[in-house]
Amino acid sequence: MPRPASDDRQKIIIVTGMNGAGKSTALKILEDFGYEAVDNLPLSLLNRLLKTGLDSEHPEETRPIAVGVDSRTRAFSAPEFLRQVNALQARPDYNVTVLYFDCSDEGLNQRYSETRRRHPLAMDRPVQDGITREREIMAPLKASADFIYDTSGQTIHDLKRRLGVRYALQESSGLSINVMSFGFARGVPRDADLMFDVRFLRNPNYDPDLKNLTGREKAVADYVAADANFDPFFKRISDLVLFLLPLYHQEGKSYLTIACGCTGGRHRSVFVAETLGKVLEEKGYRANIIHRDATYGHPKE
Incomplete structure (x- = not known):
């Protein structure tokens, strides 16, 4: 109808x-x-x-x-x-x-x-x-x-x-953006509009010094960023997201959820989500960062 x-x-x-x-x-x-x-x-x-x-x-x-x-x-x-x-x-x-x-x-x-x-x-x-x-x-x-x-x-x-x-009932002409990290081990988020699988990046879970940290900590961030595939991958997804945002806004979309997933949702996905959120904010977008599974136990990755 x-x-x-x-x-x-x-x-x-x-x-x-x-x-x-x-x-x-x-x-x-x-x-x-x-x-x-x-x-x-x-x-x-x-x-x-x-x-x-x-x-x-x-x-x-x-x-x-x-x-x-x-x-x-x-x-x-x-x-x-x-x-x-x-x-x-x-x-x-x-x-x-x-x-x-x-x-x-x-x-x-x-x-x-x-x-x-x-x-x-x-x-x-x-x-x-x-x-x-x-x-x-x-x-x-x-x-x-x-x-x-x-x-x-x-x-x-x-x-x-x-x-x-x-x-939230708020007067806003902008696009509300959620950047979420998650672990595939606990299921994909059903409310995601865009989803990136980052399980190909090298896994800090196998380093005893990093296993119990999260992707928000510098040691883990440096470890993931040192993967030779990270820079070309991240450039491509950030370029894609920045290309799509004005098109979504023009279409009348008022919210967007971008999900980044690794196995446990503790290391790689957290780092990618944090980094993407910073890029969006640098470009003038307000990004809400959510780490769905980062504090959920210590899943095997």
């Missing part, structure tokens, strides 16, 4: 995913950004909420809306959820985005242990039973989500930075 030329549609963000993966935190962050946030709202009531806002004479009641929906929601059904989301997305006056929040089983178990909460789907059984059951229920939602946020090993500040790039 055709969309309006100027995107003045009612903005709706549906926040869903695994219990304990950060959905409530995400809703609070979106509320701080200026959204009207409602948790555990049955989708059947969403149209009533939207109609109330659109019919109001008060502008503050028509601000963007963030709605939390998950397996705890009353009468929750994955097929019905998808049907209602599809119906909302088909409306020309709504701009609907579905965010799915996930976390590793290890991370979820740790969070439940720290809070001493029981899993809502396994009140009288081990937490892992509830996590396994919930993954089965939520799988169709994850597969159809617009963006997936894996919060394993992430802090609230990390999540706020990542959400801020796409969803």
Whole structure:
């Protein structure tokens, strides 16, 4: 269905995913950004909420809306959820985005242990039973989500930075740029627009003096930069990115996520992301640097 030329549609963000993966935190962050946030709202009531806002004479009641929906929601059904989301997305006056929040089983178990909460789907059984059951229920939602946020090993500040790039309500004519390092061992970031695989660069993980450092430290940076392939590679990707940025801006793109990946996300990708971020800032772009996996244990590379 055709969309309006100027995107003045009612903005709706549906926040869903695994219990304990950060959905409530995400809703609070979106509320701080200026959204009207409602948790555990049955989708059947969403149209009533939207109609109330659109019919109001008060502008503050028509601000963007963030709605939390998950397996705890009353009468929750994955097929019905998808049907209602599809119906909302088909409306020309709504701009609907579905965010799915996930976390590793290890991370979820740790969070439940720290809070001493029981899993809502396994009140009288081990937490892992509830996590396994919930993954089965939520799988169709994850597969159809617009963006997936894996919060394993992430802090609230990390999540706020990542959400801020796409969803902060700020007047800006520029292009918001995220430069992210990650480890292929923990999966590729689903929200990446450009992705560079830097696993061909020599690996500091095999040097005992560098293994426990990250790519932000000079010794690791010098080690990776000394690879004969680094300079020609980096020149090509930086030239490509600088060529594309004004074209993306001209096209109307408001945000861009550039992902650089190595095996563990601790050494090579961190150095490349940091170096690319500095080049972009030198050229007048504001770049937000995110290291997704740099502090996650000590993965084998």
